Amino acid sequence: xxxxxxxxxxxxxxxxxxxxxxxxxxxxxxxxxxxxxxxxxxxxxxxxxxxxxxxxxxxxxxxxxxxxxxxxxxxxxxxxxxxxxxxxxxxxxxxxxxxxxxxxxxxxxxxxxxxxxxxxxxxxxxxxxxxxxxxxxxxxxxxxxxxxxxxxxxxxxxxxxxxxxxxxxxxxxxxxxxxxxxxxxxxxxxxxxxxxxxxxxxxxxxxxxxxxxxxxxxxxxx
Amino acid sequence: xxxxxxxxxxxxxxxxxxxxxxxxxxxxxxxxxxxxxxxxxxxxxxxxxxxxxxxxxxxxxxxxxxxxxxxxxxxxxxxxxxxxxxxxxxxxxxxxxxxxxxxxxxxxxxxxxxxxxxxxxxxxxxxxxxxxxxxxxxxxxxxxxxxxxxxxxxxxxxxxxxxxxxxxxxxxxxxxxxxxxxxxxxxxxxxxxxxxxxxxxxxxxxxxxxxxxxxxxxxxxxxxxxxxxxxxxxxxxxxxxxxxxxxxxxxxxxxxxxxxxxxxxxxxxxxxxxxxxxxxxxxxxxxxxxxxxxxxxxxxxxxxxxxxxxxxxxxxxxxxxxxxxxxxxxxxxxxxxxxxxxxxxxxxxxxxxxxxxxxxxxxxxxxxxxxxxxxxxxxxxxxxx
Numbered sequence: 001x002x003x004x005x006x007x008x009x010x011x012x013x014x015x016x017x018x019x020x021x022x023x024x025x026x027x028x029x030x031x032x033x034x035x036x037x038x039x040x041x042x043x044x045x046x047x048x049x050x051x052x053x054x055x056x057x058x059x060x061x062x063x064x065x066x067x068x069x070x071x072x073x074x075x076x077x078x079x080x081x082x083x084x085x086x087x088x089x090x091x092x093x094x095x096x097x098x099x100x101x102x103x104x105x106x107x108x109x110x111x112x113x114x115x116x117x118x119x120x121x122x123x124x125x126x127x128x129x130x131x132x133x134x135x136x137x138x139x140x141x142x143x144x145x146x147x148x149x150x151x152x153x154x155x156x157x158x159x160x161x162x163x164x165x166x167x168x169x170x171x172x173x174x175x176x177x178x179x180x181x182x183x184x185x186x187x188x189x190x191x192x193x194x195x196x197x198x199x200x201x202x203x204x205x206x207x208x209x210x211x212x213x214x215x216x217x218x219x220x221x222x
Numbered sequence: 223x224x225x226x227x228x229x230x231x232x233x234x235x236x237x238x239x240x241x242x243x244x245x246x247x248x249x250x251x252x253x254x255x256x257x258x259x260x261x262x263x264x265x266x267x268x269x270x271x272x273x274x275x276x277x278x279x280x281x282x283x284x285x286x287x288x289x290x291x292x293x294x295x296x297x298x299x300x301x302x303x304x305x306x307x308x309x310x311x312x313x314x315x316x317x318x319x320x321x322x323x324x325x326x327x328x329x330x331x332x333x334x335x336x337x338x339x340x341x342x343x344x345x346x347x348x349x350x351x352x353x354x355x356x357x358x359x360x361x362x363x364x365x366x367x368x369x370x371x372x373x374x375x376x377x378x379x380x381x382x383x384x385x386x387x388x389x390x391x392x393x394x395x396x397x398x399x400x401x402x403x404x405x406x407x408x409x410x411x412x413x414x415x416x417x418x419x420x421x422x423x424x425x426x427x428x429x430x431x432x433x434x435x436x437x438x439x440x441x442x443x444x445x446x447x448x449x450x451x452x453x454x455x456x457x458x459x460x461x462x463x464x465x466x467x468x469x470x471x472x473x474x475x476x477x478x479x480x481x482x483x484x485x486x487x488x489x490x491x492x493x494x495x496x497x498x499x500x501x502x503x504x505x506x507x508x509x510x511x512x513x514x515x516x517x518x519x520x521x522x523x524x525x526x527x528x529x530x531x532x533x534x535x536x537x538x539x540x541x542x543x544x545x546x547x548x549x550x551x552x553x554x555x556x557x558x559x560x561x562x563x564x565x566x567x568x569x570x571x572x573x574x575x576x577x578x579x580x581x582x583x584x585x586x587x588x589x590x591x592x593x594x595x596x597x598x599x600x601x602x603x604x605x606x607x
């Protein structure tokens with residue numbers, strides 16, 4: 001289960017202080033999909049960053065599968081992220097100097113998967129995502145949709161317990177974006193992965209178990 | 223920690239960052255190559271000064287007033303290439319009404335011609351010939367006696383009288399040789415003096431101190447043997463000074479190059495900070511990030527330094543074939559009395575020191591950008607790009 005209790009976060013100080021999140025609290029059962037809806041600047045990305053331990057809230061508590069991630073030291077937080085989390089960013093954020101295969105295999109190496117297991121998993125993912133012909137391609141040789149599918153493959157390669165997707169469809173056309181969301185949800189159901197997606201695309205709502213509406217850093221609806 | 227994995231990632235990062243890697247590599251390559259060559263020249267200059275100073279007459283070790291128990295054969299220990307036997311006869315040299323106090327050195331002309339360069343300093347006439355009543359005198363002596371090659375002189379030592387024909391006149395520019403020493407063949411002495419002098423020449427690369435220890439272990443009185451370092455402390459200091467200067471040059475050149483490299487590295491790493499941000503978001507720990515950055519620096523340095531060292535060796539090899547003639551700048555220098563030809567020579571220190579220094583400087587240079595990457599949160603990195 002993922003539990004956020006009174007999460008607050010601000011950027012800047014003095015007159016330039018901006019309250020990005022204010023007393024955000026929610027619970028999400030394992031294997032469920034949560035969609036965070038809000039306009040640009042509503043605090044979606046910051047909330048996702050805090051949930052994934054990429055950023056620390058000013059106050060409040062985040063429990064991910066029984067672990068208070070704010071209390072972890074940097075090394076333990078990194079190990080928690082590599083083992084239990086998968087991230088997808090708005091701009092695919094593939095490692096530009098690694099091929100598609102190397103990008104997907106990276107989290108598997110980090111998590112200590114054996115060589116045979118790694119090859120098998122990457123091959124399965126590439127086949128599932130219809131990317132097997134692009135295994136040796138560099139990220140700059142991919143289209144936006146292909147790159148985002150590779151980013152998705154990398155995020156789920158090690159079968160994380162939670163997948164955080166920050167506006168994954170923002171840089172894609174409507175159909176490609178919806179296909180990616182469908183794929184994400186079906187994989188989540190298959191492997192019992194908790195998925196949290198931030199978006200401003202109302203189409204994505206259809207695939208969510210729960211929805212959070214954010215405005216100016218506050219929850220305005222659930 | 224999977225070191226090999228991070229080294230592989232570092233390698234891929236460098237290989238696929240083609241232009242940036244090439245530019246950084248070229249800087250290191252040229253610095254190391256240049257320093258290998260400059261070091262080899264410095265070694266060549268030292269070699270040349272030692273060769274000029276010891277090869278002219280004195281040898282690497284000079285023996286004075288050795289008694290009969292020390293035979294020439296005993297002085298041939300491991301590392302010694304030749305031992306030249308000489309006899310000192312103090313006396314006075316006469317020409318007509320003029321006279322000059324001289325120390326006559328009886329030498330083996332054939333051996334001297336093979337092992338020393340005094341014959342190159344003969345400015346009039348010829349070097350002495352074996353079994354002939356010939357004498358080689360200095361320019362100063364010739365001037366004092368007003369004598370020329372081919373003229374007769376008489377050398378008197380106690381009751382012994384030696385008539386000679388002046389074979390040649392030499393001038394070295396070194397006071398201790400140009401004032402009061404003359405040379406004649408040993409073969410004209412019916413009874414050589416009991417004590418003898420020697421000039422010992424050692425093989426290239428042989429260690430003087432080891433040879434002296436060998437002499438001591440065979441019972442030779444080493445107080446009678448003086449190394450060139452003892453006889454020519456000025457040269458020893460000059461060589462040390464040359465080494466210190468070379469050290470300063472290395473540190474300065476590398477300092478400047480490495481400052482540039484440090485800045486370039488910082489730009490290189492910061493321009494790729496997005497990649498490090500992604501890695502951090504994937505759960506790469508600070509120690510793994512540090513390992514990755516330092517692996518990149520070490521790999522780049524190793525490859526560029528090996529290439530630079532090879533290039534330096536090639537240039538040293540080519541220039542050592544002909545040598546570098548600096549005679550125009552050394553004509554009045556006593557340490558280059560015979561030849562101003564520098565033969566660049568690489569030593570282990572001159573080969574490895576530039577690479578090691580470059581690597582050390584670059585590792586230092588990588589600390590700052592590594593700290594920038596480690597200290598920044600991945601969300602800040604990813605937000606800023």
